[in-house]
Amino acid sequence: xxxxxxxxxxxxxxxxxxxxxxxxxxxxxxxxxxxxxxxxxxxxxxxxxxxxxxxxxxxxxxxxxxxxxxxxxxxxxxxxxxxxxxxxxxxxxxxxxxxxxxxxxxxxxxxxx
Amino acid sequence: xxxxxxxxxxxxxxxxxxxxxxxxxxxxxxxxxxxxxxxxxxxxxxxxxxxxxxxxxxxxxxxxxxxxxxxxxxxxxxxxxxxxxxxxxxxxxxxxxxxxxxxxxxxxxxx
Numbered sequence: 001x002x003x004x005x006x007x008x009x010x011x012x013x014x015x016x017x018x019x020x021x022x023x024x025x026x027x028x029x030x031x032x033x034x035x036x037x038x039x040x041x042x043x044x045x046x047x048x049x050x051x052x053x054x055x056x057x058x059x060x061x062x063x064x065x066x067x068x069x070x071x072x073x074x075x076x077x078x079x080x081x082x083x084x085x086x087x088x089x090x091x092x093x094x095x096x097x098x099x100x101x102x103x104x105x106x107x108x109x110x111x112x113x
Numbered sequence: 114x115x116x117x118x119x120x121x122x123x124x125x126x127x128x129x130x131x132x133x134x135x136x137x138x139x140x141x142x143x144x145x146x147x148x149x150x151x152x153x154x155x156x157x158x159x160x161x162x163x164x165x166x167x168x169x170x171x172x173x174x175x176x177x178x179x180x181x182x183x184x185x186x187x188x189x190x191x192x193x194x195x196x197x198x199x200x201x202x203x204x205x206x207x208x209x210x211x212x213x214x215x216x217x218x219x220x221x222x223x224x
Contacts, residue, residue: 006155031210043156043201043214050210058211090155099144099163100210102203104155 003027006091006105013081014113021076021108023091032074033102035090036060043090049074081112119202119215127223132189134218136202137182143205145178145185146212150199159200160187192222 004025013019025032030051035043035058045058049068063085064078074093078085088109092102119136126132136145144163148156162169162178162185169176175188189196199219203212 004155033211035214040199040217040219042216045211045213048211059213088153092155094210099146099161099205100212101146101158101161102156102212104148104157106155107153109153 004091004093004103004105006089006108008108009106010109010111012111012113015080015082017081019078019081019110021089021091021110023074023076023105024072025074025093025103025105026072027093027095027103028071029093029095029103030071031094031096031100032068033092033094034058034064034066034074034076035092036062037088037090037107039088047076081110083112086110086112119200119218121218122216123219123221125221125223126192128192128194130192132192132196132220132222134187134200134220136185136187136215138185138202138204138213138215139183140204140206142180143207145176146203146205147174147176147185147187148201148203148214150201150217152198156201189220192220194222194224196220196222 007022034047044060046062047066091105094100094102146161147159150156199217201217202215
């Protein structure tokens with residue numbers, strides 16, 4: 001079954017640690033996105049990719065980085081986590097044909113202590 | 114600045130009543146999409162309306178679009194407790210393959 005997966009679902013980690021949030025999709029989509037969302041608030045695009053070896057920063061400045069070595073995999077990395085990084089991170093993908101409806105993973109809720 | 118603004122921010126109704134949520138946006142669009150988010154989960158696509166359409170139906174959902182007023186509304190008829198969630202509008206503009214999301218409406222349907 002085609003789907004989009006995120007791991008871990010919840011992560012509590014100390015300041016200064018390096019973390020990687022995983023996102024994988026089995027739909028063969030070229031386009032993938034990372035959003036940051038604080039509780040009860042809007043989504044902010046922080047990274048996107050339109051294909052392998054293509055990554056761009058989104059509207060919201062983020063200290064995180066992303067990579068796209070394989071079509072199905074779009075991990076997000078924080079080299080040194082800080083309490084200000086505490087948030088929910090949502091991964092999404094969309095197909096190649098307009099109107100580019102997006103499919104979302106379940107999210108990773110990150111807490112940095 | 115945020116493309117989409119939604120109102121109300123929160124809405125609480127009784128089961129069986131209709132729920133209406135509104136979305137306003139600032140720039141011209143190709144289409145407008147509505148998504149649903151259950152607490153602590155990802156978003157699920159509900160319905161899409163193109164800029165040349167005025168109304169669209171899907172089951173208990175009815176979406177309208179008024180491009181002259183740059184606004185859209187989502188109506189959920191005969192609401193159920195399971196409809197409790199946050200609802201977001203998202204706009205796609207020009208050739209952009211990105212969506213810009215509104216601030217969301219938190220809907221609570223009381224049994």
